[in-house]
Amino acid sequence: MNALVVVILVVFSVAALLTVVRIARGPSILDRAIASDVLLTEVMCLLGAEMVFNHHTRTLPVLLIIAAVGVFGSIAVARFVARRDNVTR
Numbered sequence: 001m002n003a004l005v006v007v008i009l010v011v012f013s014v015a016a017l018l019t020v021v022r023i024a025r026g027p028s029i030l031d032r033a034i035a036s037d038v039l040l041t042e043v044m045c046l047l048g049a050e051m052v053f054n055h056h057t058r059t060l061p062v063l064l065i066i067a068a069v070g071v072f073g074s075i076a077v078a079r080f081v082a083r084r085d086n087v088t089r
Helices: 003-025 029-054 060-088
Strands: none
């Protein structure tokens, strides 16, 4: 395995582990939402790197679906938090 591949895997593994810790510990729903967006972005970056190293574009639809899930999830959380803030006031 190429040394660059090993470095990329180590960096993204550490980042993903720290992101999962942030999702588990919180403390608020917004922290968890941002951490889940970061985790989705890390997965997208890994899939993109895999496409570059293996010289193909077969996982491009998966990247688009992950991006859409991230956007729609962020919108849903933002609407939920905004609605909850309006109720408590």
